[in-house]
Amino acid sequence: MINKDLVIIGGGPAGMSAAIAAYESGISDILIIERDSHLGGILQQCIHNGFGLHKFKEELTGPEYAYKLECKVNELNIPHILDTMVLEVSPEKVVTATNEKDGIFKIQAKAVILAMGCRERSKGALNIAGERPAGIYSAGTAQKFVNMKGYLPGKKVVILGSGDIGLIMARRMTLEGAKVEAVCELMPYSGGLARNIEQCLNDFNIPLKLSHTVVEIEGKERVTGVKIAKVDENRCPIPETIEYIPCDTLLLSVGLIPENELSKDAGVALSRITSGAVVDQNRQTSVEGIFACGNVLHVHDLADFVSDEAEIAGIAAAEYIRGNISNETEINLKTDGKVRYTVPQKITAYTDTTVYFRVSDVFRNVKVVVKNGDKVLFEKKKQKVAPGEMETVKITKDMLENVNELKIGLEVL
Amino acid sequence: MIRNMTCIVCPMGCTLEVTLDENGKFVSVAGNTCKRGEVYANNECTNPVRTLTSSVRCDNGEMLSVKTSEAVPKEKLFECMEEINKIIAKTPVTAGDCILKNICNTNVDVIATRSI
Incomplete structure (x- = not known):
């Protein structure tokens, strides 16, 4: 060995x-x-x-x-x-x-x-009805085909999911001569960076359909089109809103x-x-x-x-x-749900630590609050936080004295 | 006149509110958190430009990633893509090598972004 x-x-x-x-x-x-x-x-x-x-x-x-x-x-x-x-x-x-x-x-x-x-995340995780034709790719696979192999996976494209890779591929496919008909996003907001919505979609007039999903894929040998629908607040498709988009390719950028x-x-x-x-x-x-x-x-x-x-x-x-x-202590970092997770999840030494976190929804005018029980140790205001953008908060050494748990949360002002 | 836009200079993506005069000329900008945002807003209202990235085939069959050495006018992106797609790059290539000079008379070169 x-x-x-x-x-x-x-x-x-x-x-x-x-x-x-x-x-x-x-x-x-x-x-x-x-x-x-x-x-x-x-x-x-x-x-x-x-x-x-x-x-x-x-x-x-x-x-x-x-x-x-x-x-x-x-x-x-x-x-x-x-x-x-x-x-x-x-x-x-x-x-x-x-x-x-x-x-x-x-x-x-x-x-x-x-x-x-x-x-x-692959198509198997999505439960989309319909056939299983050629022409369905994850956005990263399409990226590899276009950029590393020099192949264009399709000419008329619908993209499901508005994560950054999906947005980047909308622009890339467009520049290479494909027509991107729409980017559908299940959530009422995009998971991608604001700059990518601007430079990848708006620059090329590609519609971003928020609160929309693909409900059916059509085509036997090759994708011939997809049915998309608006979703309600529980993310369930609304049948009256179904529309058909002819296309030969579906890209998935779903996490x-x-x-x-x-x-x-x-x-x-x-x-x-x-x-x-x-x-x-x-x-x-x-x-x-x-x-x-x-x-x-x-x-x-x-x-x-x-x-x-x-x-x-x-x-x-x-x-x-x-x-x-060596572990001097073990302080668990808890979240309030509005803050979805933190990394790290625990602190084991009396030292300054930058804690990275993601929020569960788009919130405007909020305070990021660090608490020990009911006692507020630190707070800072943020104009806007969104799940697509990682946030940080600094936990200083003096906040850790005589503490075994810290809670990081958001308060809407 | 007010024009709203998202700054694309860095991943912060600041929301900009640009004030233009009656001739559509840039007057001022609000919402930016750095100096580069102001430059971007001014450019965007007079001569919008973008860095173009793509990949080209090499003489050995591999694909080489490339970019424009500076941003090119936005309305020339597709014209530039046509030129880029005609390139067959000679290997070996080192990242930073010029692959095509003065693309579409923009005074901007196409350069390699990796080595092959």
């Missing part, structure tokens, strides 16, 4: 950022394991711009963001193996992996960082799911809300020495935030390997 200080599973923005941070914290016996034939993960197919404004203070495309991290990984000589699939991570931090050249092999790690990213099969094997406790691990401020999971960061932990809006989070995990893993991490 091979021994390594730190094994990082996944060579996307999270894995590379974590590796760089760990290296710069003094740990050099690192191995990044990547299943694709190049580093960079999904960024390689995200050819649009808008990356890096926070992290690198310049506007980059996805491949450029990945390239900057990859150059740094190479400059620091951080070992990485490509085309290698991790099969299992044990609670004892034995990583089993396989590739064409080495067969199946095991690595005993002192610490493991999970950075496997997420995958798209992302952290890819946690390996985490489960390792005995890592998962959150039912984020579908990612439950972590402390170091991004350490319920299994000591196993850390998680990036979209495998919770789905992020920006690669920049993924890198920030991965750096926390990378530094913490380095400290753990040196034996410098």
